[in-house]
Amino acid sequence: MSIKYIFITGGVVSSLGKGLTSASIGQLLEGRGLKIAMLKFDPYLNVDPGTMNPFQHGEVYVTDDGGETDLDLGHYYRFTKASLSRVSNATSGQIYDTVIKRERRGDYLGKTVQVIPHITDEIKSRILTCAKQEEGTQVVLVEIGGTVGDIESLPFMEAIRQFRYERPKDCINIHLTYVPYLKAAGEVKTKPTQHSVQVLREIGIMPDMILCRCEKPLAEELKAKISLFCSVPQEAVIDEKDVEQSIYEVPVDLHNQKIDDMICRMLDLKAPPSDLTEWKKMLHVVLNPKQPPVRIGIVGKYMDHQDAYKSVFESLYHGAIANETSLEIIRFESDAIEKGIEGCDGYLVPGGFGERGWEGKILAARYCRENKIPYFGICLGMQVMLVEFARNVLKLDGAHSTEVDPNTEHPIISMLSEQRKIKNLGGTMRLGAYPCNLLEKSLAFEAYGKKLISERHRHRYEFNNDYKSAFEEKGMRFTGVFEKENLCEISEIADHPWMLGVQFHPEFKSKPVSPHPLFTQFVQACLLASRANASGGAPHAAHRGG
Ligand code: GLN
Secondary structure (H helix, E strand, O other): OOOEEEEEEEOOOOOOOHHHHHHHHHHHHHHOOOOEEEEEEEOOOOOOHHHOOHHHHOOOEEOOOOOEEOOHHHHHHHHOOOOOOHHHEEEHHHHHHHHHHHHHHOOOOOOOOOHHHHHHHHHHHHHHHHHHOOOOOOEEEEEEOOOOOOOOOHHHHHHHHHHHHHOOOOEEEEEEEEOOEEOOOOEEOOHHHHHHHHHHHHHOOOOOEEEEEEOOOOOHHHHHHHHHHHOOOHHHEEEEEOOOOOHHHHHHHHHHOOHHHHHHHHOOOOOOOOOOHHHHHHHHHHHOOOEEEEEEEEEEOOOOOOOOOHHHHHHHHHHHHHOOEEEEEEEEEOOOOOOOOOOOOEEEEOOOOOOOOHHHHHHHHHHHHHHOOOEEEEOHHHHHHHHHHHHHOOOOOOOEEOOOOOOOOOEEEEEOHHHHOOOOOOOOOEEEEEEEEEOOOOHHHHHHOOOEEEEEEEEOEEEOHHHHHHHHHOOEEEEEEEOOOOEEEEEEEOOOOOEEEEOOOHHHHOEOOEOOHHHHHHHHHHHHHHHHHHOOOOOOOOOOOO
């Protein structure tokens, strides 16, 4: 049977949760036993989001093969089993770059190189590459970033129009719009949806299904109105209302409106009904936590931004699910913590770049070390934990990372010689999956339950092994090592209930139905600390091997 394609576009406004919706649909189709692939197109000109500030773009999600990709791939990972790699995300920048390089090589000799057909052909070929990435793929979900009507997304729209024209039986378009409730008028308005579908039609795209983001379920008469104006059957006008408590409710809500039945019918896919047992079991735990919330502080630089630490937030929730507890996250801006950060059961310092906020993170690490409060340092969070230890335990004044102080007397964190030779900033970090060997009798080994793990990286700087024995003498344990290059990947403080840093990003590999072991163990340590705090005693040591 031919491969089927679902194109997901968005209208009216951005930030409607197209990624979440695409991931949810992917999950429902997988639940029916179909093998899916997922692809996100981003209309901006950066070759990847790696060089963008998190305020601009939110988190950069990293794949095993070292792709620096859009954060929607994080949703795809958490909701589905689709395999994700560099081919799962493409930007206009990447597409133009490929076409222009080809032009310089002379591949189009004699021709004028144009948006249509050269750019659109490249877009179409990327859809096919994604479809062929894994043998047996039956459905490809293609999400087009941006909003219909944007100048920059036009080549993508044109490409999917052509793609469907060439395969009329194998494609459908799902359009996600916003149906606002106007408080002053006391009415729900469908006009923006009508207009955005009009724009789609001008481009030559007819939606097969309209998903309406709304505050409350849409009345049937409103669905009938949208159906009539947009030429979509009423049953294919679906409401995607704001979820009550958790984004993990979305697939279930959509399934209850029979979206996956309808997609299978439209694409002539023969598949048994969706099996959501495992997901619903997880959701039950989320909605009915057995314990009062554990309070975890995150000390970072972009705390105001909803999505800058998306995967970290989600992974903490997964850790809470594994411990059947609820979770309250307290945000601390690392360059404004003069008032202190007291009051949480544990703290997490996520990844980051540059000087701003460093000293605040050092304060957080010191506070946790001295008061034996659980601390989880991720990437920069581990580097900070080690620099703090050097300054205040090893008494190495001015110890630093050469990222911030290139002339420090004690370069605890420094750049590898290979990295020093690199001039370009885009795509040149230590990126993607690397193996790591764990030391038995460590928190890390206890969490993973195996000696060899693989985790994803995105950084330039590393722990400087010249200081390793001095650290070990004072109680730092390096419990995870990338043996080939002798790089320290995990550090733990021996005389502490749970103070652990990782040079990699475990948050990219956590799912609500299979929480990452380090997040599970960290939340467990925070729970123990919260119980100890409640009973007025000293925090207990989390159960540990040695
Ligand atoms: N800035 C640090 C480095 O490049 C840490 C990066 C990160 O936290 N992702 O090594």
